[in-house]
Every structure is written in C-alpha cells, then in structure tokens.
Amino acid sequence: MSHSIQTLEAALHDVLGSKVKLLESALGELTLTVSAADYHGVCQTLRDDARLGFEQLMDLCGLDYSGYKDGAHSKFTDGPRFAVVSHLLSVTHNWRLRVRVFAVSEDVPVVASVNDLWNSANWFEREAFDLFGIVFEGHLDLRRLLTDYGFVGHPFRKDFPTSGHVEMRYDAEQKRVVYQPVTIEPREITPRIIREDNYGGTH
Template identity: 75%
Template sequence: MSLKLDTLEAALHSVLGDAVARLERVRGELTLTVKAADYLQVATTLRDHAQLRFELLIDLCGMDYSAYRDGAESQFIDGPRYAAVLHLLSVEKNWRLRVRVFAPDDELPIVASVNPVWNAANWFEREAFDLYGIVFEGHEDLRRILTDYGFIGHPFRKDFPVSGHVEMRYDAEQKRVIYQPVSIEPREITPRIIREDNYGGLK
C-alpha cells in the first residue's frame, strides 16, 4: 500500500506542481489541499491527466473548522473557517484521494463548483450550501435540498443554535403552513453520575 501511495504522491507533485498547497499522508490516506483560485483547474487535471485519472467523485461535503481543536495545526484554527472536502476514486489506477479547498472569505464562503467536472457533485454541493452556506460558483441550480425553502440559517455551522430560529406548523384556521418563533425553552440537562467505592471490584 505504501508503494502505491508513494507513486500517487510523486505523481501529484509532478503533475500539479505549485498548485499543491499542502499534501499530507495520515493513516494511510493522502489529503491534498489546494487554493480556491486553483481548485477548478486542479479538479479537471485530477480527472483528465493520464498519471492520475480520478474518474469518480465519491463524496463532497462541507466543513466548519471554527473551534477545531484535537490534533489540529494552528493554520486550521486561525485560518479560513469553511472548506469543501472531496473524496475521489481512480478505477483505472485503483487509488483514492481526499481534496480540500478553503473558502477565502468567512462572511461569504465561495468556491468554484466542480459539477462541470463530475456530475455527481450536483446534490453534494447543494447539501453543503444548505447545511454550511458554502456558495459553489458556477453551479446551475444551487438551492436548498434538505431544509425547507423558508429555513433561516445553515444548521451544520457550529454557531447555529441547537433549537434553531423558527418553527413550522400547519395552521388549521389559515389552512396553510406558517412560520413562528421557536417555542421550545432551552434547558440544561446534567447527567446523573453514580459513584461506587467498589466499582468493578477495584478498591
């Protein structure tokens, strides 16, 4: 396996050159980080270049790196907040790659759409837009896919309130669906802890 990863790592450096912002090998997997400006061109190269041939997009998801801690390096704590992460597969070469691109602006996170490169990105990018608010520039039908059209905010962002902003219900008098402020009162639940002197036979 390591020989295959060595071959892929060398091919990525050789083919992409300066477009490789970072290339990490962790737990037997390669993660390629690219700049937003190079993202679409890199995606096309990954698919088309004879040394790489990543024909399939397996998954694409959004990430919110705010308050990201355990084992993280400082660039992910102090750097851009939102990223799109792709998982690619080459059937021809029998190898996989994770690609990550950070949106430069936290206020309005925008990265290019890779839907023209891999058709499978369509609904994945809509999901990342819906849940994280990442705008995929060039996507032909970027709209919510999991939440309601009147939904406010993006529920997978780490600062999104647990109870949300509004609730939806059917009003029998008006004979339509209405939105109203959330009626659930937030409460803190502290788990009950049982301590035993003899737990597990230990003293």
C-alpha cells in the same frame, strides 16, 4: 506508506507542481490541499491527466473549522473557517485522494463548482450549500436539498442554535403552515439514576 501511495504522491507533485499547497499522508490516505483560485483547474487535471486519472467523485462535503483544535488548521487556510472536501477514486490506478479547499471569505464562503467535471457533485454541493451555506460558483441549480424553502440559516454551522431560529405549525384559521420564532426554552436534562437492591445479582 504503501508503494501505490508513494507513486501517487510523486505523481501529484510532478503534475501539479506549485499548485500543491499541502500534501499530507495519514492512515494510508493522502490529503491534497489547494487554494480556492486553483481548485477547479486542479480538479480538472486530477480527472484528465493520465498519470492521475481520477474518473469518479465519490463524495463531497462541507466543513466548519471554527474552534477546531484551537486554530491548529490556520497553518494552511486561506480563510478562517469553511472548507470543502472531495473524495476521488481512480479506477484505472486503483487509488484514492482527498482534496481540500478553503473558502477565502467567512461571511460569504464561495468555492468553484466541480459539477461540470463530475455529475455526482450536483447533490453533494447542494447539500453543502444547504447545511453550511457554502456557495458553489458555476453550479446551475444551487437550491436547498434537505431543509425546506423557508428554513432560516444553515444547521451544520457550529454557531447554529440547537433549537433553530424558527418553528412551523399548521394554523387552522389561516388554513396553512406558518413560521414563527422558536418558543422552546433550552433546559438541561439530567437522567435520574435508580439503584435497586440485588440488581444484576444472582437469586
């Protein structure tokens, strides 16, 4: 572990105290796990406390932990399935931190929005809402970002069918795009292997 990571680890424990639910070090990076109730407050402290100074949110994404390593994640989760991971950068201290929070409910996963802390969270949170169905409480414009308004479901969830729920086509009679149930029959495609004599050999 590098000196800067050790310094950051000590600062996180010192500043956040009992709000540190889990702090893991792997591959030269720290991952801080906090509860959903503490998430927004911890993020604000990470940004504003001079000992930490995480001025920038570089990335934010959703995760679906269902079936992950046969439930190995359950040792630190509040809920069984959905999480949000943020990647923070401190330009002042030249260090990075990964922050993870688990949504308490699986049926309606909700975590606080951090868009009021970092403007860059806006589209990241909209993407996680669109693809995973994670609701960011306090986000002022939580709309789908990558799929269209008539899209059914959230395509990055592990239980989402590979062919989707509906398909769209242009209806010439109605002169508009219409949605209809998927008519694609799933099938297994096995590649055909053709072996030729002297393939790759010298001539």
